[in-house]
Amino acid sequence: MWPNTRVTERLGIRYPIFQGPFGGNFSTVKLTAMVSNLGGVGGFGAYTNTPEEIAQIDAELKAATDKPYNLNLWVSDLDGTEARLTPELRAVFQPYFDEVGVGLPDKTFSFHSRFDNQVQVILDVRPPVFSFMFGIPSSSILEECRRRGIMTVGAATTLDEAIRLESAGVDAIIAAGFEAGGHRPSWLAPAEQSLTGTFVLVQQIRDKVRLPVIAAGGIATGRGVAAALTLGADAVQVGTAFLACEESGALDAHRNMLFSEKARHTMLTRAFTGRLGRGLRNRLGAETSHLPFPLQTQLIAPLRQAAIARQQWDLVLFWGGQIAPLLRHRKAAELMEALIQETSEAFTPA
Numbered sequence: 001m002w003p004n005t006r007v008t009e010r011l012g013i014r015y016p017i018f019q020g021p022f023g024g025n026f027s028t029v030k031l032t033a034m035v036s037n038l039g040g041v042g043g044f045g046a047y048t049n050t051p052e053e054i055a056q057i058d059a060e061l062k063a064a065t066d067k068p069y070n071l072n073l074w075v076s077d078l079d080g081t082e083a084r085l086t087p088e089l090r091a092v093f094q095p096y097f098d099e100v101g102v103g104l105p106d107k108t109f110s111f112h113s114r115f116d117n118q119v120q121v122i123l124d125v126r127p128p129v130f131s132f133m134f135g136i137p138s139s140s141i142l143e144e145c146r147r148r149g150i151m152t153v154g155a156a157t158t159l160d161e162a163i164r165l166e167s168a169g170v171d172a173i174i175a176a177g178f179e180a181g182g183h184r185p186s187w188l189a190p191a192e193q194s195l196t197g198t199f200v201l202v203q204q205i206r207d208k209v210r211l212p213v214i215a216a217g218g219i220a221t222g223r224g225v226a227a228a229l230t231l232g233a234d235a236v237q238v239g240t241a242f243l244a245c246e247e248s249g250a251l252d253a254h255r256n257m258l259f260s261e262k263a264r265h266t267m268l269t270r271a272f273t274g275r276l277g278r279g280l281r282n283r284l285g286a287e288t289s290h291l292p293f294p295l296q297t298q299l300i301a302p303l304r305q306a307a308i309a310r311q312q313w314d315l316v317l318f319w320g321g322q323i324a325p326l327l328r329h330r331k332a333a334e335l336m337e338a339l340i341q342e343t344s345e346a347f348t349p350a
Contacts, residue, residue, distance in 0.1 A: 002226070002347045003340075006212045007172065007235040010151065011068045011128065014039030015340055017225065018214060019332075020239030021045035021072035021131065022182070022248065026319075029057060031247040031332055033064035038336045041129060043070040043237075047077055050114070051121040058125040068128035070153070073118050075135035076187060079274060080292030082110045085299070092289045093299070096315060100306035109295040126150055133185035136168045143169075153214065155185040157194040162205040162213075164188065173209065174237055175201040177217030181240045181321035183277040184268070191276035192268075199231055206232030220323040222342020229343075238339070240321040245332040253311070254318045255330070263324035272304075272317040273297045280324075283314045 005016045019035040021027060021043030032042030044061065046054045054071070061069050085093075090104065097104040119137060122130050123144055130145055131153040137145075145152050146169075155174040156162035162173050176185055177198025186194035196204070198217040205213050215228035216237035228236045243250055244258040257263065257280055266278050269285035274293030279285065290296045307315035329335035 001229050002343055005229070005234040007214065010171070010212070011041065013041060013068055015336075016229070016235035017041070017336070017339055018070065018216075018235055018237040019043045019242045020180075020182070020216065020237050021070060022239070022243060022319075023047045023072075023074075026243060026249045028247060028249050029060045029064055031242065031245065032069055033061055034247060034332050035242070035336065036065045036067040036069045038333060039067075039340075040336060041068055041070050041235075043072055043129075043131065045072045046118065047072065047074040047133075049118070051117045054118060054121045055125060058121075058127060061127075068151075070129035070131050071122060071125075071127040072131045072133065073115060073122065074133050074185075075115060075137055077113055077115050077134070078111050078292070078294060080295055081112060082108060083291050083295050084108050085291075089289055089291065092287055093303075096284060097303055100303060100310055100312060100315065102302050102306045105299060105302065109291060109298045111294055111298070122150070123148060129153060131155070131174065133183070133187075135187045136165060136170070139168065155216075156205065157184060157186040157191070157201070158188065158196060159201070159204040159208060161186070161188050161194075162209050166209045166211050170211070172212040172214055172234070173205060174214045174216050175205050175233070177201050177215075178268075178278075179322040180217030181243070181266070181278050181319045181324070183273070183275050186276075199227065202228060202231050202233050218321060218323045220321075220326050222339050222344070222346055224323070225339055225343040226346035238335075240319075240324050241327055241329070241335055242332060243319065244324075244327050244330065245335060246330055247332045251308070253308075253313060253316075257313065257318050258320050258324050258327055259330075263320060263327070266320055266322055266324070269317070270296070272300055277317075277319065278321060279317045279319045282317065285317060
């Protein structure tokens with residue numbers, strides 16, 4: 001069970017520990033390569049990157065590690081292609097923009113899907129692991145990944161999603177529990193209806209699906225790793241704990257907040273991006289009106305920039321999971337060492 005599982009055997013890695021892939025410039029080559037070099041699988045969230053940037057990131061990763069790593073994309077990367085602010089939305093957000101002294105954008109917000117171009121780069125560069133969220137790539141893409149030796153990993157927030165992923169022919173499934181920080185990668189039902197906890201979801205999927213399961217959400221210690229493996233997971237994915245490390249792309253204020261008492265209180269909100277995600281509770285996150293994803297991100301961008309400059313943190317979303325109050329390590333190497341040691345101790349007979 002530990003540390004040898006179907007996942008470690010498939011990838012030839014020492015430990016069944018994945019680092020969560022963070023989008024929005026939170027991932028770094030340094031963190032991704034470090035986790036891989038320490039025996040796990042580093043992850044880089046690339047859904048906000050251009051194809052050219054993804055190719056460069058992959059080249060840097062290949063130069064920094066000869067171990068398996070994971071590139072992550074969003075299959076469905078938009079909920080709306082164009083929108084303007086309604087009078088109702090303008091009334092909601094105008095006071096926040098006035099508070100930080102920037103104008104509320106008066107324009108048409110637009111976005112066009114980038115997944116098809118991004119995934120072609122994935123096929124070209126052949127990362128050891130390609131994980132994806134918010135749906136399933138086409139059968140031709142999955143078949144091409146198999147032909148090129150790329151391990152495919154899909155995210156499920158419900159048993160129904162896991163069954164669909166298995167039917168599509170992916171290689172492994174991330175069981176994404178509601179405790180996790182960041183976006184809820186639900187795609188068969190609304191995210192608000194897909195809030196199963198990690199350890200329940202792992203057991204459900206393990207009982208009905210034959211594929212390896214990677215538990216994600218609420219895991220930041222060796223006890224959590226051991227619990228997930230005991231319940232049937234073949235690996236774990238650790239997000240918030242790695243996000244809090246100095247090697248991530250998070251702001252210092254973000255990391256400090258994750259180690260503060262404010263980390264005790266998280267919330268699920270659509271106010272910052274238009275899709276449901278978990279972060280540390282704040283004032284703006286309580287708003288329920290929004291544009292579709294990712295148009296809401298475009299609306300909020302100048303507000304976020306101004307709020308950061310003014311250090312007005314109650315208007316900035318800091319992603320974080322419910323496990324944040326247990327965080328102890330600010331360096332990725334120390335976190336990996338602790339996860340490995342604590343898990344080994346949990347499986348060592350007294």
